[in-house]
Amino acid sequence: MSDNSQPSTNRDQENLKLFSILHYIYAAFGVLGIIFLAVHFLVVNTFIIAPEMWENSNEEPPPDIIFTFFMVFYGISALLFISGTVANFLTAYYLQKTKNRMFCIVIAAINTLNMPLGTLLGVFTILHLIKPTVIELYESNQNSLK
Numbered sequence: 001m002s003d004n005s006q007p008s009t010n011r012d013q014e015n016l017k018l019f020s021i022l023h024y025i026y027a028a029f030g031v032l033g034i035i036f037l038a039v040h041f042l043v044v045n046t047f048i049i050a051p052e053m054w055e056n057s058n059e060e061p062p063p064d065i066i067f068t069f070f071m072v073f074y075g076i077s078a079l080l081f082i083s084g085t086v087a088n089f090l091t092a093y094y095l096q097k098t099k100n101r102m103f104c105i106v107i108a109a110i111n112t113l114n115m116p117l118g119t120l121l122g123v124f125t126i127l128h129l130i131k132p133t134v135i136e137l138y139e140s141n142q143n144s145l146k
Contacts, residue, residue: 012134016095019125023092026111026121030085037081041074084110095125098141105129 048062048070091107094100104125111122128134 009133009137012128012131012137013098015128016098016134016137019121019128020092020095022121023088023095023125026117027085027088027092029117030081030088034078034081034085037074037077044070084114091125098138101129101135101138 087107088111091104094104108122108125108129111118111125113119114122
């Protein structure tokens with residue numbers, strides 16, 4: 001590398017470190033989402049789904065299809081939260097180590113679907129990862145590992 005690209009490379013590395021921290025924070029929000037989902041499940045299970053709640057009631061319990069719907073909803077939501085959180089933790093790690101650039105781009109693109117924070121983080125991560133100097137940084141890191 002020439003001396004002219006050195007300041008740009010240092011700035012790129014600093015930006016990658018910043019994006020890594022932001023992806024860790026975004027993944028921590030995913031952990032909070034998982035905790036919220038678990039608490040919500042416990043509340044719904046205790047007050048709506050549990051048969052003990054309907055024993056002394058004058059009303060009939062809701063149809064079983066509603067319980068099935070809630071279980072499917074919680075299962076799909078949990079899978080989405082867990083997979084998104086793990087993917088963002090991996091992306092943060094890979095950005096920190098300058099590895100798996102394409103994986104980071106794909107997860108950043110998926111993050112853009114989650115408004116507004118995911119969109120901001122995803123778009124700026126993609127814009128940074130497609131810069132020629134960053135591509136060169138990833139390639140030089142990959143070549144040094146061989």
